[in-house]
Amino acid sequence: xxxxxxxxxxxxxxxxxxxxxxxxxxxxxxxxxxxxxxxxxxxxxxxxxxxxxxxxxxxxxxxxxxxxxxxxxxxxxxxxxxxxxxxxxxxxxxxxxxxxxxxxxxxxxxxxxxxxxxxxxxxxxxxxxxxxxxxxxxxxxxxxxxxxxxxxxxxxxxxxxxxxxxxxxxxxxxxxxxxxxxxxxxxxxxxxxxxxxxxxxxxxxxxxxxxxxxxxxxxxxxxxxxxxxxxxxxxxxxxxxxxxxxxxxxxxxxxxxxxxxxxxxxxxxxxxx
Numbered sequence: 001x002x003x004x005x006x007x008x009x010x011x012x013x014x015x016x017x018x019x020x021x022x023x024x025x026x027x028x029x030x031x032x033x034x035x036x037x038x039x040x041x042x043x044x045x046x047x048x049x050x051x052x053x054x055x056x057x058x059x060x061x062x063x064x065x066x067x068x069x070x071x072x073x074x075x076x077x078x079x080x081x082x083x084x085x086x087x088x089x090x091x092x093x094x095x096x097x098x099x100x101x102x103x104x105x106x107x108x109x110x111x112x113x114x115x116x117x118x119x120x121x122x123x124x125x126x127x128x129x130x131x132x133x134x135x136x137x138x139x140x141x142x143x144x145x146x147x148x149x150x151x152x153x154x155x156x157x158x159x160x161x162x163x164x165x166x167x168x169x170x171x172x173x174x175x176x177x178x179x180x181x182x183x184x185x186x187x188x189x190x191x192x193x194x195x196x197x198x199x200x201x202x203x204x205x206x207x208x209x210x211x212x213x214x215x216x217x218x219x220x221x222x223x224x225x226x227x228x229x230x231x232x233x234x235x236x237x238x239x240x241x242x243x244x245x246x247x248x249x250x251x252x253x254x255x256x257x258x259x260x261x262x263x264x265x266x267x268x269x270x271x272x273x
Contacts, residue, residue, distance in 0.1 A: 155210035
């Protein structure tokens with residue numbers, strides 16, 4: 001007879017840990033779960049973080065609850081695999097973040113005076129720099145900006161880190177000047193037809209755009225997700241309108257679709273009711 005599931009009257013986190021232990025049990029576990037490694041699970045971890053962001057973007061609290069559970073499962077999964085290797089367990093992960101949060105908030109859990117949000121941001125970086133130095137990570141201010149971040153997000157973090165030591169444009173007008181400069185360079189490379197240079201110049205433009213988002217205190221990934229959603233919404237409007245005419249997008253032409261695009265924009269701007 002197969003073992004039963006952990007009882008529902010256990011603390012939820014204890015129940016989840018027991019479920020994961022069962023899934024990874026060499027005798028009675030799940031073959032798929034047993035095959036996984038840190039490397040194979042990592043993409044799912046990233047995906048679940050995006051699912052959380054998507055639920056927040058859609059203002060869906062029921063979905064957010066579910067997606068946070070999926071993300072928590074990823075933490076439990078990695079922790080279980082580390083425990084099997086004798087490295088650390090879930091409690092060690094939880095304790096480590098507890099200690100870090102206490103250490104980085106001396107104005108809440110220590111003797112220091114209360115700070116404004118801006119003051120806390122500056123103090124946070126000072127504390128992080130001290131932590132890096134204690135770990136021997138003092139080669140570069142940028143060393144611990146994760147390589148695996150989305151490129152736009154990483155660009156923001158790299159430039160924000162550099163800006164804290166004064167390596168930054170004085171104001172947003174300088175960013176627009178740089179954007180115009182980089183756009184002109186890209187246009188020249190398009191004429192030259194060098195694919196490698198085109199990639200570099202396009203990367204430079206995206207990097208400047210990430211800087212612009214930072215200077216405007218906007219998150220570029222959020223802005224682009226919003227624009228992606230807007231594009232989908234308007235293109236689906238075009239498809240729906242063409243369907244009323246007995247046509248598909250493939251049957252249409254740019255002029256017709258462009259006119260419908262303008263109609264979609266006008267419909268979005270029209271007051272409700």
